[in-house]
Amino acid sequence: MPSAAEPAAPVDSTELDLFRETVRRFFAAEAEPHYTRWEADGIIPRDFYRRMGAAGLLCVDQPEEYSGGGAPFEFAMVVLEEAGRMGYLALASNLTVHSDIVAPYLLHLGSEEQKRRWLPQMAAGECIGAIAMTEPGAGSDLQGMRTMAIADGDGYVVNGSKTFITNGQNADIVVLATKTDPAAGAKGTTLFAVDTSLPGFKRGRNLEKIGLHAADTSELFFDNLRVPVTAVLGRIGGGFGHLIDELPRERLALAVTAVGHAAGALEKTIDYVTQRKAFGAAVANFQNTRFELARMKTDLEVHRAFAEKCTRLYADRRLDVPTAAMVKLASTEMEGRVTDACLQLFGGYGYMTEYPISRYFADARIQRIYGGTSEIMKEVIARSLVGR
Ligand SMILES: Cc1cc2nc3c(=O)[nH]c(=O)nc-3n(C[C@H](O)[C@H](O)[C@H](O)COP(=O)(O)OP(=O)(O)OC[C@H]3O[C@@H](n4cnc5c(N)ncnc54)[C@H](O)[C@@H]3O)c2cc1C
Structure with a gap:
């Protein structure tokens, strides 16, 4: 791991793109056919974690000595961003807890015995963390x-x-x-x-x-x-201090997922409005639709840039608590705005559960609550500006 003074090596963007493709293909093959059943069951089966482990998609930035992927931090964020983009926010939340909260807690705080006992099994998906x-x-x-x-x-x-x-x-x-x-x-x-x-x-x-x-x-x-x-x-x-030390990664993970989730909702909406007709024209032709899409795309890209900056800061061990609160606050509020406006462009169909946009909308709501509410994020940020 780099020290605070020693930035992590830049990530090879071609390798990152290839990894993103692998993640997409994996979710398309292994999650898409089953996701509706998992929703009906209220749980993702343990076997899916094993498949993720076998594909090298759990604990991807954990050291190889504990059977992790040994990849740069950016790769871990790609897994969450893609789960969000495909509309699997529940899966993203489970994976965040497993790979991006529990595994780093063990790595940073655990005894050698604890690391050897839990981390290899977690990377293999044999053992699930909460x-x-x-x-x-x-x-x-x-x-x-x-x-x-x-x-x-x-x-x-x-x-x-x-x-x-x-x-x-x-x-x-x-x-x-x-x-x-x-x-x-x-x-x-x-x-x-x-x-x-x-x-x-x-x-x-x-x-x-x-x-x-x-x-x-x-x-x-x-x-x-x-x-x-x-x-x-x-x-x-020392528990409270440990929680505070580990919060930036959790909050950044939620922010990156929010960016992916909003991007996926926007993709689905663009497909829909170009096909759906009203008053003899595609819904995409109305000026309101065009302006809404433009506004959402801009909102999304501004927040993507901030999330990418924070991802780099974390990789360099320079993401502080208030900045992590800012990226969580900003990205999840953006996600709420985008998924709501996307659903609006679907009209009544957006309210039907058979249209995935309804899932994007309903799922997005939690992101402003867990990992610290938006109000608590504002408190954390304000404290860094003017104290208590
Ligand atoms: C689906 C889901 C998954 C979750 N997963 C986990 C998990 O894995 N592990 C875990 O430990 N927890 C988990 N949580 C809990 C989550 O982190 C808490 O719900 C969240 O932190 C808010 O706490 P609360 O629900 O008690 O709300 P409260 O703290 O009661 O807040 C109620 C309202 O008061 C506001 N408020 C509170 N304090 C202040 C203040 N000082 N200033 C201004 N406003 C304030 C809040 O913002 C909120 O609007 C999960 C929650 C959900 C719903």
């Missing part, structure tokens, strides 16, 4: 979390619950945020890499959502869950 921070009473305000891990002999006993956890039904490993010292405030937060097969780990419902239907989003419960001390991830009491 991150559990949110609780019924603690979302934006994570300091309010109540899940407790109490030191006991050679380990910890965990009690509490989490909600809205992506990959919650499929997960084999959960990066779990707990309080180990409630009196210490933020300094009393500790992360654990939890093996979900342990007694006391229980999965709740696969939650029903207005969109993102193929993603398994779940409640999790911990009932005297005993974890060994070797499951501590990072420093005891």
Whole structure:
């Protein structure tokens, strides 16, 4: 990995384009025929992760010594952008958690034993990752979390619950945020890499959502869950700092997905308006349609440029917390504007679930909420400008 002073080598754009083609072909062959069924089932089958692993599309920028792809960071972002572009936002969210949150947490914070235990299996798709921070009473305000891990002999006993956890039904490993010292405030937060097969780990419902239907989003419960001390991830009491350190990648991943998702919605809309006729002309011929398409394309490209800049900053280890908040805020708000205006150009057909634009529209709504809401992004940015 480069140091902060040493930028990563520039990425070969031909190789990146070839990789993008590979990703597109893979999704067209392996996801497209099944996606509607996955939505009906509310979950993507584990076997699909194995296929992604076999194709080298999981953990693509993880080091080869842990069976990752060893590719530059930009390649990891291409997987998400393409999943978004094809309208598979639920898949993109699952992959973000697996490859772009849980795997980097393990790589950056894990002991050698933790890395060797989990990362190769995650790259192979044999083991699926989730991150559990949110609780019924603690979302934006994570300091309010109540899940407790109490030191006991050679380990910890965990009690509490989490909600809205992506990959919650499929997960084999959960990066779990707990309080180990409630009196210490933020300094009393500790992360654990939890093996979900342990007694006391229980999965709740696969939650029903207005969109993102193929993603398994779940409640999790911990009932005297005993974890060994070797499951501590990072420093005891250092959990909050670790979360903040890792947030830029999560937020950038959501922003890149937003750009891909908006681009896919716009492509579908251009196809539709050039074919659909009204008043004896293609809908594309109306000045309103032309101006809307022009406005959306411009909106998209401005945000693509910012996302690409932030991708480079991250690759060079220079993406800071406020800039990551800016790119997440800007790109996901743009995604909301674009998917809404695209649906409008489909008229009533846009509201029918058989038209994929309806999925783009419904799925996009979550992007302004998870990974930190737009309001929290504004707070983070404002704090960097004028303090608290
Ligand atoms: C589909 C889905 C998947 C998710 N996946 C995960 C996951 O994998 N892991 C995980 O841990 N969590 C996950 N989440 C949780 C998600 O990150 C939270 O829902 C989000 O952070 C908001 O928290 P909340 O829902 O408790 O809303 P609240 O915090 O209750 O917010 C309610 C409203 O108040 C606003 N608000 C709150 N504080 C402020 C403030 N200081 N200033 C101004 N406005 C404020 C918010 O912006 C929002 O509009 C997921 C959620 C969903 C819906």
